[in-house]
Amino acid sequence: QVQLVESGGGLVQAGGSLRLSCVASGRTFSTYAMGWFRQAPGKEREFVAAIPWNDGNTYYADSVKGRFTISRDNAKNTVYLQMNSLKPEDTAVYYCAARPASYSRSLYEYDYWGQGTQVTVSS
Numbered sequence: 001q002v003q004l005v006e007s008g009g010g011l012v013q014a015g016g017s018l019r020l021s022c023v024a025s026g027r028t029f030s031t032y033a034m035g036w037f038r039q040a041p042g043k044e045r046e047f048v049a050a051i052p053w054n055d056g057n058t059y060y061a062d063s064v065k066g067r068f069t070i071s072r073d074n075a076k077n078t079v080y081l082q083m084n085s086l087k088p089e090d091t092a093v094y095y096c097a098a099r100p101a102s103y104s105r106s107l108y109e110y111d112y113w114g115q116g117t118q119v120t121v122s123s
Helices: none
Strands: 005-009 012-013 019-022 033-039 046-051 068-073 078-083 091-099 119-120
Touching: 005 091, 012 078, 019 033, 019 119, 033 068, 033 078, 046 068, 046 078, 078 091
Parallel strands: 012 119
Antiparallel strands: 005 019, 019 078, 033 046, 033 091, 068 078, 091 119
């Protein structure tokens, strides 16, 4: 069992930055692929970024590529999402997720989810 707790959301002006954190419980965090997803009001939850457990690669949705960076610190059981050059359309609840396998862009393939953290970008 893995429990995930996100933090770092808030209100920021367009062009600003935020860093989200997701702390995981459990001793096998280092073997889990981690993902960030977001859900805006009235929209489906969508993939934002993912990082596998073992190869150092990172994957992004086209809408955030070049602006967001996902990283992980296995010693701290934490995954981060650095968000720069934020836009009003980035406004959403951001969720981190974990799966004990290779990374995926599909939310249906993640086994564990955090409670979400609100990010609001004003214009």
